Every structure is written in structure tokens, then in C-alpha cells.
Amino acid sequence: QLQLQESGPGLVKPSETLSLTCTVSGGSISSSSYFWGWIRQPPGKGLEWIGNIYYSGSTFYNPSLKSRVTISVDTSKNQFSLKVTSVTAADTAMYYCARQIRTGSSKYYFDYWGQGTLLTVSS
Amino acid sequence: QTVVTQEPSFSVSPGGTVTLTCGLSSGSVSTSYYPSWYQQTPGQPPRTLIYSTNTRSSGVPDRFSGSILGNKAALTITGAQADDESDYYCVLYMGSGISLFGGGTKLTVL
Numbered sequence: 056q057l058q059l060q061e062s063g064p065g066l067v068k069p070s071e072t073l074s075l076t077c078t079v080s081g082g083s084i085s086s087s088s089y090f091w092g093w094i095r096q097p098p099g100k101g102l103e104w105i106g107n108i109y110y111s112g113s114t115f116y117n118p119s120l121k122s123r124v125t126i127s128v129d130t131s132k133n134q135f136s137l138k139v140t141s142v143t144a145a146d147t148a149m150y151y152c153a154r155q156i157r158t159g160s161s162k163y164y165f166d167y168w169g170q171g172t173l174l175t176v177s178s
Numbered sequence: 179q180t181v182v183t184q185e186p187s188f189s190v191s192p193g194g195t196v197t198l199t200c201g202l203s204s205g206s207v208s209t210s211y212y213p214s215w216y217q218q219t220p221g222q223p224p225r226t227l228i229y230s231t232n233t234r235s236s237g238v239p240d241r242f243s244g245s246i247l248g249n250k251a252a253l254t255i256t257g258a259q260a261d262d263e264s265d266y267y268c269v270l271y272m273g274s275g276i277s278l279f280g281g282g283t284k285l286t287v288l
Contacts (some may be wrong), residue, residue, distance in 0.1 A: 104279055
């Protein structure tokens with residue numbers, strides 16, 4: 056059974072860089088069938104797609120966040136990571152990692168999700 | 179910038195039928211957007227309900243169905259149950275590797 060597990064510092068100061076990692080177990084991140092994505096949810100608000108990465112390193116970002124976001128992949132560790140620069144209180148959210156199907160007649164949906172990690176931006 | 183629209187809230191009686199929709203601020207939703215639907219209860223990650231417009235994910239009851247209605251994607255719950263009270267989100271694939279979530283619909287069953 057595929058599992059995704061987010062990890063991160065929990066607390067980041069304003070103007071600093073947020074760094075999170077998603078560890079994939081029970082399957083390989085180096086599959087041509089999937090994208091690996093980050094989604095966030097501020098407290099009491101809706102879900103927001105941040106971006107995806109393909110195992111080759113190709114990235115796709117939400118235009119509203121693109122200038123501050125970098126997603127990277129480490130296939131040797133079966134992990135992918137998120138960095139968000141110049142954070143503010145508005146970046147306080149539950150951050151989820153998820154797998155997105157990218158091939159076949161039925162695609163572009165998220166089929167496996169991590170449990171999420173809460174990231175708070177505060178001094 | 180394109181926005182994916184959903185009703186902020188909806189109410190349904192137990193046993194009733196409700197249709198939630200997912201539209202675009204500009205343009206029509208078609209199957210080419212590969213609409214998918216997710217259910218989220220407090221404190222939990224989203225659960226995949228429907229993908230590629232109308233395919234139910236494994237284990238999802240058949241009272242959940244997806245379709246295109248007019249210019250929107252739709253999620254219909256037939257015979258609503260108390261534990262269907264949740265937040266529901268749609269996702270549309272916009273092309274070029276970009277996916278967008280709708281703002282979500284809070285469904286109340288009462």
C-alpha cells in the first residue's frame with residue numbers, strides 16, 4: 056500500500072523560507088505514470104494546489120504562487136520537497152503531499168494523500 | 179486568472195438528492211478538464227470520490243455520481259446519509275500540468 060508522509064519544522068518565522076519533505080513508501084517515485092504534488096489548506100479555508108513534480112524533475116506550479124515556490128525530487132531517497140520563500144502569516148496552513156495520475160484515459164486526479172503537516176508562520 | 183467556482187454551502191435532507199456543481203469563472207467545463215471530486219471531513223485529508231468526470235474511486239458508494247451538467251461538472255448524492263455531511267472539493271485540470279481546486283462546498287445533512 057502506497058503511503059506518503061510529510062515532514063517539516065512546524066514553525067517558521069516571517070520572511071524566512073519554508074521547507075517541507077514528502078517521503079513515499081510502498082512504491083517508487085520514479086514511475087512515468089505519476090506526478091507528485093503539494094496542496095495546502097489554511098485553517099478553516101479551502102484546498103489550494105501549490106504544484107507538482109515529475110520524477111525527471113519537471114515542475115508545474117500554481118501561477119499565483121510560482122514566484123515563491125520550488126519543488127524538487129530526490130529519487131534516491133524516494134522523496135520530494137517543497138520550498139516557499141518570504142513566508143507570511145498567509146502561508147500558515149496544513150500542507151499535504153499527494154500522488155496525481157498522469158497517464159491513461161482516466162488521469163489528472165489525486166489518488167493517494169499524506170496525512171498533512173501543519174506549518175505555522177509566526178515570530 | 180481563471181477561478182474554479184463551487185457553491186459555498188448546500189443543505190439536503192436525509193434520504194434526499196443533492197447536486198453540487200463545479201464551474202469556471204470564464205468558459206465551460208467539459209470532460210477535457212478531467213474533473214475530480216474529493217470529500218473532506220474535519221481533521222482528515224481529502225478522500226477521492228470521483229475522477230475523470232464520472233468514475234467512482236474504489237470503495238465509494240454508488241449513491242455518489244459525477245457528470246457534466248450544462249457548462250459545469252456535477253457531483254450528485256442520491257439518498258444522502260448523515261455521514262455525507264462534509265466539505266466537497268472539485269479539481270479541474272487546466273492543461274500544461276496545472277490543476278486548480280474549487281473553493282469547496284460545505285454540505286449539511288439535516
